[in-house]
Amino acid sequence: MKKTVFPLTALLALSACETILSNLPGVYTIDIEQGNMIDQTMIDQLRPNMTKRQVLYIMGSPMLTDTFHEQRWDYLHSEQPGGEARVQKRVSLFFNGDNLAGVQGDFRPSALPVVKPATETTVDIPKRNLDSTMGEKITGLFSDSSSDTTDSNPATTEKTETKTPATEASDPASK
16 A cells, blocks of 8 residues: 555656646746748738749748659648647648649638738829939030030021111110
8 A cells, every 4th residue: 555655646746846837927938939930911912823933932931842742832830829739830832833723721812812001102203304414414524614615516506696787776675
């Protein structure tokens, strides 16, 4: 009888120690997350016939790529918040060549299109009326002042009026 009481007492004491140690107040246990972060918004963005590159942009690189099944990508996510029970989520993506053919796992894609509200604002800037381009302004700084006053192109030269005595008499501004 004494031989059976001691092991039972030791077993009871050890199980009590575990309960006490795991439920001590003030002891912090960290959240453990492993694998690819997967959520429903990522799955909702997937559409049939997307390329592998587009899927890689949305989902990130897969956790598992099997050499025997190269057309299947597996995404795994394991979360254990604060010492509680572990929650695992899994998604497998199947490809036909380079295009997405199917999704299998704990998430289902929605049939509704994904509409994201714009976080950016658009500002319309009025067109600037510039006399000359920046290149013309820069070359104007380094050119000679004599070349600015003389123009060798006869099509752009202005015609100067020669005033005769008859036109001077009829012009009121000349008086």
